[in-house]
Amino acid sequence: MAEAERFLPQFVTKVEGIMAGHGLGDDDIILRVTGCPNGCGRSMLAEIGLVGKAVGRYNLYLGGDRTGERIPRMYRENITEDQILAIIDDTAGRWALERQPNEPYGDFVLRAGIVKPVINSAQDFYD
Numbered sequence: 001m002a003e004a005e006r007f008l009p010q011f012v013t014k015v016e017g018i019m020a021g022h023g024l025g026d027d028d029i030i031l032r033v034t035g036c037p038n039g040c041g042r043s044m045l046a047e048i049g050l051v052g053k054a055v056g057r058y059n060l061y062l063g064g065d066r067t068g069e070r071i072p073r074m075y076r077e078n079i080t081e082d083q084i085l086a087i088i089d090d091t092a093g094r095w096a097l098e099r100q101p102n103e104p105y106g107d108f109v110l111r112a113g114i115v116k117p118v119i120n121s122a123q124d125f126y127d
Helices: 007-021 081-098 105-111
Strands: 031-034 048-054 057-062 073-079
Touching: 007 031, 007 081, 048 073, 057 081, 073 081, 081 105
Parallel strands: 031 048
Antiparallel strands: 048 057, 057 073
């Protein structure tokens, strides 16, 4: 549906630049990208997950945990790389300023109310 393997290296470099710009160069975020709508890249188990929707467009999921046990919530659907990077810039900036000590990004986006947790995946995954 969308690029993943060719898209990912340059995209990660851009995300690293955003993080460094917010003083988060020594921190990390679990980021997964897949061009496959079947979840082959396990993007729906990452702190930030991208699932290809069409050429150059992705669904953005936020709020997974570092162990891959918490399902993230779809934050935006069918958006471009520039839109995704703007959202990461905004949320990483907030994370840098508002996080609790040692709070991972995925935990922060839930606590800050950026996304609601997925409690019952069959009911509220897309809510």
